[in-house]
Amino acid sequence: MTLNKSDTAPDRDSAPQWRSTNGKLLIQKCEECGDAFYYPRVVCPFCLSSNVQWVECSGNGRIYSYSVTRRGDPYAIAFVTLDEGPKMMTNIVDCPVDKIAIDQQVSVVFRDLEGVPTPMFRPSAAL
């Protein structure tokens, strides 16, 4: 699927592009060099082409690394390697923090943060 760039161009006032995803994770792909990248921006970070499109992801990936912050209620920050290639910063949720492991298969789940559906990930298999 393709969104109009002018509707989604990141700028200082824009919320993250996940706002209008209807439960699907969108990332960007460069039409010049063909590579998907993250985080979203109006130019490709590999070739500076502005011919970039939004693509729908499977929503699946693997945990590349994570860390549990222990101050207050513990929470897990992570980088997830999407099946489409790029790694993205996220949180691992719906899982006891001590069950999280690198290379675990995870799937996207959107959580409402101040009205913005925000992509987080949970283990694909029951733990």
Add this chain to the structure above:
Amino acid sequence: MSINGKAYIAGAFEHPTRKATGKTIPQLHAEMAAGALADAGLTSRDIDGFFCASDAPGMGGLNMAEYLGLRPRYVDNTDTGGSSYILAVGHAAQAIAAGKCSVALITLAGMPRTGPGPAGEGAFFNDPIVPEVPYELPFRHTIANLYGMCAMRHMYEFGTTSEQLAWVKVAASHHAQHNPHAMLRDVVTVEDVLNSPMVADPLHRLDCCVISDGGGALIVVSPEVARTLNRPLIKVRGAGEAIKHLNGGRSDLTFSGGVWSGPAAFSEAGVKPSDIKYASIYDSFTITVLMTLEDLGFCEKGQGGRFVADGNLISGIGKLPFNTDGGGLCSNHPANRGGMTKVIEAVRQLRGEAHPKVQVANCDLALAHGTGGYLGSRHGSATLILERV
């Protein structure tokens, strides 16, 4: 044009304070400048180059130049976080080599412990004009968990252990016991580190550096000026700098920008890691040191854990004495920016002015390396190689 031999560090000053209650940040910059000038035997009227970073209040170097009464003909306020002051030595040497200035002042000061400290944790984490902020802020990244993710991946790929990380702190504490100004002077054991509270897995509280007020300053001069001063000659042999970031999602947390800045500095200096007698390695966290040692070529990638274990970084015991002032892990991490103190302790070692208990014998070649910003997302690396001649 190489900078090898084109400039010398003539003045170095670390403020003894770690808690600057009642002072202001501009005042601290002035105390740093005065300290380094006194060390060099120069006055503020001799300064014709001014180097600072974003810890200096105001617009680049303008406001502090006015406050300090400087009239520089060369200014540079490049900011790569805590590594800025190591990078600035290289930039100062370039400016001096090009004839653009002959006496360069580099200052750092901040009060993250007691004051408003603009360069503190999360300085750029929530600024909406910074492009990645909407894609990172929601996930509650902190300094500690960004470094924690690097440590976790390093453990996964290379089998690095918490015990090995702890050895970095143990070595720093062995050195800090001899530094009367160090914040943490008690010698700690591997068990002490492992038993300290977990902050961000797998990093414990004792894997983290201190938070301190203070700062320091350096005076970099031309060879002609250096020869007129009654100080040991500390020659700038080589410098390298690099920025590493998440690269559009092709991210790799197992190495730092040191893989680029290190070889550049060694090549310019015409030396290799095994020639280095003393190393100041940026130590925001224990993992920062372990990974940097690999990236600079002191050991193979993945072997950092084995390299730092069993006291190998302790002066007089190990093969590579590091951070003999106690480093950021135990002594001082002024303004949350540890690069300045890295250069200062390297200068002390080369002059033979380190504490006798930690002074490296015949220390004629030293390295200082900084990692500014965040190891787990984006950072600026700076490597500097210095020689006593």
